[in-house]
Amino acid sequence: MIDFSHITKSYPNGDVVLNDVNFSVSPGEFVVITGKSGAGKTTLGRLLIRDLLPTKGKIVIDGEDLNLIKSKNIPMIRRKVGFVFQDYKIIPDKTIGENITIALEIGGYNRKKIQEKITELLKMVGIPGKEHLFPGQLSGGEVQRAAIARAIACEPAILFADEPTGNLDKDTSIEIFNLLKKINDDGTTVILATHDVTLISLNPDRNIHLEKGKIISDVDGLPAGKEGKPPVKSEQKIGHTKTASSSRAKLRDHTPHKEI
Amino acid sequence: MNTALKNIRRAPFQALSAVFIISLTLFVVGIFSLVTLASHIILLNFETKPQIIAYLKDDHTTDQVAGLISNMTSTQGVKNAIYISKTDALEIYKKSVGNDPVLLGTVTDWGIVTADILPASVEITASDPSAFNTIVSILGKSDIVSATPQGKKEIDFPQDVISELTKWTNAIRGAGLILIIALTVVCILTVMIIISMKISGRRTEISTLKLLGAQNFYIIKPYITESLIYGLLGAFFGWTLSYIALLYSTPFLAPRLGGVISFPIPYWINLFLLVGLLAFGLILSLISSLFAAARFVKRSR
Numbered sequence: 254m255i256d257f258s259h260i261t262k263s264y265p266n267g268d269v270v271l272n273d274v275n276f277s278v279s280p281g282e283f284v285v286i287t288g289k290s291g292a293g294k295t296t297l298g299r300l301l302i303r304d305l306l307p308t309k310g311k312i313v314i315d316g317e318d319l320n321l322i323k324s325k326n327i328p329m330i331r332r333k334v335g336f337v338f339q340d341y342k343i344i345p346d347k348t349i350g351e352n353i354t355i356a357l358e359i360g361g362y363n364r365k366k367i368q369e370k371i372t373e374l375l376k377m378v379g380i381p382g383k384e385h386l387f388p389g390q391l392s393g394g395e396v397q398r399a400a401i402a403r404a405i406a407c408e409p410a411i412l413f414a415d416e417p418t419g420n421l422d423k424d425t426s427i428e429i430f431n432l433l434k435k436i437n438d439d440g441t442t443v444i445l446a447t448h449d450v451t452l453i454s455l456n457p458d459r460n461i462h463l464e465k466g467k468i469i470s471d472v473d474g475l476p477a478g479k480e481g482k483p484p485v486k487s488e489q490k491i492g493h494t495k496t497a498s499s500s501r502a503k504l505r506d507h508t509p510h511k512e513i
Numbered sequence: 514m515n516t517a518l519k520n521i522r523r524a525p526f527q528a529l530s531a532v533f534i535i536s537l538t539l540f541v542v543g544i545f546s547l548v549t550l551a552s553h554i555i556l557l558n559f560e561t562k563p564q565i566i567a568y569l570k571d572d573h574t575t576d577q578v579a580g581l582i583s584n585m586t587s588t589q590g591v592k593n594a595i596y597i598s599k600t601d602a603l604e605i606y607k608k609s610v611g612n613d614p615v616l617l618g619t620v621t622d623w624g625i626v627t628a629d630i631l632p633a634s635v636e637i638t639a640s641d642p643s644a645f646n647t648i649v650s651i652l653g654k655s656d657i658v659s660a661t662p663q664g665k666k667e668i669d670f671p672q673d674v675i676s677e678l679t680k681w682t683n684a685i686r687g688a689g690l691i692l693i694i695a696l697t698v699v700c701i702l703t704v705m706i707i708i709s710m711k712i713s714g715r716r717t718e719i720s721t722l723k724l725l726g727a728q729n730f731y732i733i734k735p736y737i738t739e740s741l742i743y744g745l746l747g748a749f750f751g752w753t754l755s756y757i758a759l760l761y762s763t764p765f766l767a768p769r770l771g772g773v774i775s776f777p778i779p780y781w782i783n784l785f786l787l788v789g790l791l792a793f794g795l796i797l798s799l800i801s802s803l804f805a806a807a808r809f810v811k812r813s814r
Contacts, residue, residue: 302724331726342721359727403725 254280254442255301255411260310262296262466270296272466274310278444280410283437285456286446288463294446295339297463298413301444302331315410332360335404335441337414341396343388349375349399350384353406360407374402378432394425401432411442418449430455516735517742520711527707528743534703535747535797536754538696539790543755545689546786551774552682558773559678564639565648568632568667573657578635581655585637588651590644594637602631632659632667645670697797704743704801708736712809719809733806737799744798748790755790756783 255278262271271293278284286294299305300312303319312319314330322330343352353371362370375381378398380391388396397417404412414433418426430445430452437443445452453460462470521528569578578596585594597605606626610616617626637648652658653666660666712719712733722732759778767776 304724328723328726328728331724336724338724342724344718344721355722355727356725359722359725359731 254278254315255444256311256313257297257300258311258313260300260307260312262293262300262305263308270466271300271307274463274466274468276461276468276471278411278442280442281437281440282442283434283456283458284442284444284461285453285459286444286461286463287448287453288446289448291465292448292463293466294448294463295415298336298415298444298446301411301413302334302336303327328359332407333410335407335409335412337397337400337404337412337417339416339419341388341400343396343400343403345388348385348387349380349391349402352388352399353384353403356403356406362407370406371402374406375399377435378402379428393420394422394428397421397425397429398432401429401436405436405441409441411444412436413444413446415446416448417445418447418452423451426451427455514738517738520735520739521742524711527710528739531704531707531740531743532746532750534696534700535743535794536750538693538700538797539748539751539794540754540758541689541696542693542793543751543786543790544758545686545693546789547755547759547778548689549682549686550782551770552678552685555770555773556678556682559674565637565645565652565668565670567635567637567652567655567658568669569634569657570659571632573633577657578633581635581652581657584651584655585635585648588644588648590639590641591648592638592640594635597634597636599628599631599633602633603628606631700797701801701804704740704798705805708740708802708805709808711739712736712805729806729810733802733809736806737802740798740802740805741795744794744796745791747798748794749787751794752783752787752790755786759783 257274257276260271260274261269263269270291274293274297286297288294296305300307300319301314303322306320314333317330319330343349344355347355350368350371353374354367357367357370358364371384372381375384378401380395380398380402383391383395383399388399391399397420401412401414401417404414412433417433418429421429426449433443433445445456447453459473460470461468582594582596585591603626607617635652637652639645639648649668649670652668658666658668719732763776763778766774770776
């Protein structure tokens with residue numbers, strides 16, 4: 254579904270944010286990308302929605318090479334990837350309902366069913382009945398939930414959450430994490446970029462660790478001692494991504510369903 | 514539409530200046546359209562009336578007149594030529610003076626106006642005003658056309674009036690056109706700057722929309738709608754102003770142009786003007802917003 258192949262991203266000032274990054278994500282996976290601030294997590298997300306172009310390498314989503322797609326088709330790619338921004342990017346002078354409406358309109362959702370969909374989405378993310386409130390009237394956690402609702406409004410195949418818990422307390426962060434897991438259980442591929450160690454310890458699935466723009470580790474499952482599940486080392490870290498992804502997909506298939 | 518109206522409410526003075534400049538432009542367009550129409554009717558009126566009248570000597574014969582008429586009608590640029598006898602001339606005179614006893618001579622000591630004192634004439638309508646000189650030259654050579662004691666042939670033709678009128682109307686049209694072009698350019702620039710400012714002011718929101726996968730048209734649609742609202746309002750106010758100006762000037766114009774243009778101006782002309790101004794306003798605002806949007810599209814990813 255997603256294939257990052259030898260991705261290097263450097264800026265005109267010479268900063269290399271990503272350096273020969275390789276990984277693949279299969280449909281339905283839950284991937285946590287970790288790393289310190291500046292490790293390149295956000296850049297990965299921006300490359301994924303073609304907000305940036307890689308300096309070197311190739312990104313393929315559903316068989317489409319992002320380097321080759323025409324400008325007019327970029328919106329289509331962005332509709333495939335729901336994006337939860339670190340700073341929410343919820344339009345402040347529109348209500349939560351209006352913010353979600355925009356995403357639904359962009360996605361070409363049936364106008365008559367928008368209200369119904371908003372109610373359903375807000376219920377799903379745990380803030381039912383708040384569609385008439387403005388972002389300023391909600392707590393940080395609620396705004397983040399609204400941002401997630403907007404990101405998944407058009408049922409994208411992929412959800413990229415960039416530090417969704419960056420500004421939240423521990424309990425709320427866990428709630429947001431659980432919400433993302435729930436979305437993943439419903440079939441959406443979720444990529445969570447975070448530096449929050451609490452979330453890493455909660456993730457039973459795949460973790461990719463970035464440091465200074467390089468993948469340091471790409472492992473399945475929690476570290477030993479956490480929830481009693483041994484980590485499953487990826488067959489490779491960098492390079493043979495397809496095999497690794499297939500193994501992980503198989504592993505997922507044999508993993509019992511986890512209750513959130 | 515809601516977003517467009519919200520944008521207008523948020524910056525009422527920008528909206529006001531946009532509507533004002535469009536109103537002003539379209540008011541001028543409206544006035545000049547009416548002036549152009551009036552001058553066209555006036556010119557048409559002159560051109561469709563008998564344009565050249567040659568007064569004949571009293572001793573002319575029917576054959577001579579027939580020869581002159583035949584000569585005239587075969588001349589290029591002549592639409593028709595008719596003979597007005599003394600009796601016809603009296604009828605025309607009576608029609609033109611009505612029942613005025615002074616002008617009919619019924620109360621004067623110089624006697625009643627009779628056909629004898631009026632000259633017969635040949636009235637020629639030209640299809641092309643440029644043929645005037647040829648026609649006058651042919652008439653001047655005719656023996657039956659009367660002449661003044663100084664030997665000048667008695668031929669009336671409004672060449673000077675028409676050329677003077679054409680000159681003035683062309684000058685007015687030219688000045689109007691330049692003014693309209695200048696105002697249109699200012700108008701487009703003003704609306705474009707206002708819309709550009711609005712787009713710039715919401716850059717963060719726009720970048721979010723783009724990241725959510727919005728097409729450019731989805732993003733610029735509210736701004737185009739807003740601009741079209743300015744265009745419609747401006748056109749309506751511009752038309753209202755020109756209509757008021759027309760109503761105010763009617764008492765002044767009616768006695769001067771009453772014979773040529775009927776006052777009040779028929780409603781369909783005003784309706785036509787309104788439709789025309791609305792269309793022009795919409796085109797103007799559409800062009801302005803598309804320019805502004807094109808700049809945004811060019812800059813944004």
